[in-house]
Amino acid sequence: EEQLVESGGGLVQPGGSLRLSCAASGFTFSSYEMNWVRQAPGRGLEWVAYISTSGSTIFYADSVKGRFTISRDNAKNSVFLQMDSLRAEDTAVYYCARDSGSYYFDFWGQGTLVTVSS
Amino acid sequence: DIQMTQSPFTLSASVGDTVTITCRASQSFSNWLAWYQQKPGKAPKLLIYKASGLKSGVPSRFSGSGSGTEFTLTISSLQPDDFATYYCQQYNSYPWTFGQGTKVEIK
Numbered sequence: 001e002e003q004l005v006e007s008g009g010g011l012v013q014p015g016g017s018l019r020l021s022c023a024a025s026g027f028t029f030s031s032y033e034m035n036w037v038r039q040a041p042g043r044g045l046e047w048v049a050y051i052s053t054s055g056s057t058i059f060y061a062d063s064v065k066g067r068f069t070i071s072r073d074n075a076k077n078s079v080f081l082q083m084d085s086l087r088a089e090d091t092a093v094y095y096c097a098r099d100s101g102s103y104y105f106d107f108w109g110q111g112t113l114v115t116v117s118s
Numbered sequence: 119d120i121q122m123t124q125s126p127f128t129l130s131a132s133v134g135d136t137v138t139i140t141c142r143a144s145q146s147f148s149n150w151l152a153w154y155q156q157k158p159g160k161a162p163k164l165l166i167y168k169a170s171g172l173k174s175g176v177p178s179r180f181s182g183s184g185s186g187t188e189f190t191l192t193i194s195s196l197q198p199d200d201f202a203t204y205y206c207q208q209y210n211s212y213p214w215t216f217g218q219g220t221k222v223e224i225k
Contacts, residue, residue, distance in 0.1 A: 045154075045162065045205055045216040061213050095161055103209035104152035106173070108161035 002026035002107055004096045009112030012086055016116070020081040022096030022109055030074040033099035036081045038092035039111075046092075049081060050099065064090075086116045120145050120208050124217035130225040135196045139220045141189045141206035150210040153182055153191045156219075157202045165204075166191065196222070 008020040020036070036048040049070040050059040058070055069082040079096060093113050097105035121144035131137050141151065149169035154162040164173050166182035169189055179194040193200055201224055206217040 044218045045156075045207075047207075047214045047216070050214075059212055100164075100167065102150070102167070103212075103214055104150075104164065104167050104207060105154075105162075106164050106167075108163070110161055 004098065004107065004109030006094065006096050006109045006112040009094065009114045011115045011117065013118050014087060014116055016086050017082070017084045018086065018114060020083065020094055020096075020112060020114070022079045022081075024077045024079070024096075024098075027098075029077040033101065034070075034072060034079040035097045035099055035105060036070060036079075037095045037097050037105065037108075038090075038114075039095070040089075040092045043092075048094070050103070051079065083114070086114075088116050090114060091116045119213055120147070120211060120215055122206055122208055122215050122217040124204075124206060124220045126220060127218070128221045128223060130223045131196055132225045133196055133198060136192065136194045137196055137222060138193075139191045139204055139206075139222075141184075141191070141217050143187045143189070143208060145210075146186045147208065147210035149185050150208060151182075151184070151189050152207045152209065153180075154205045154207065155200075155202045156205065162205065193222075 003025045005023045035050045051070045067085045072079045093111040095111045096109040098107040100106040123142045125140050151169045153166040156162040170182045181192045203219045203221045205219050
């Protein structure tokens with residue numbers, strides 16, 4: 001069974017940092033590009049970051065560029081999102097999403113909640 | 119950036135109805151559009167890709183169409199399991215963007 005399991009969310013103060021992890025199983029992780037997509041409470045979906053299979057190509061949304069870093073470890077079947085200089089507007093459920101190969105998302109994890117508040 | 123605008127915001131319908139959700143793009147593109155279903159507290163699920171391609175395992179009552187700046191998702195013979203929020207997403211160009219969502223409610 002294919003699975004994506006996110007972890008690492010929690011409460012953090014403005015200006016703080018958090019590192020999200022997403023563990024994949026049930027499919028050949030190293031063959032898939034991966035993304036992070038977030039959803040603020042009661043709001044819609046916002047794509048955040050993309051990483052290619054090797055990690056050599058990375059894209060970010062303008063809203064997080066320079067503050068967030070996506071990375072992956074194919075040996076550990078995991079993708080990560082390092083979030084620095086967090087702001088209240090970064091409060092959201094963060095989903096790990098598998099890329100179809102064409103930049104739409106064919107499988108999603110259950111999400112992890114990040115709350116930025118003092 | 120390509121802005122995606124869905125209509126309506128909310129749609130009230132009954133079991134058995136046929137409903138249509140529209141997604142309009144701020145720029146024209148071919149068929150690089152996906153549709154997702156999301157239920158409360160759950161992750162989105164892919165329904166349609168490339169505007170009209172049905173993901174394996176998705177019921178055939180879901181269909182998509184369109185190109186250019188207007189795309190539609192149609193649900194024929196609405197079932198109780200279909201009451202959810204639906205999002206379109208363009209993947210024609212970076213950054214990939216979503217519509218704001220359409221909530222399909224029970225009338």
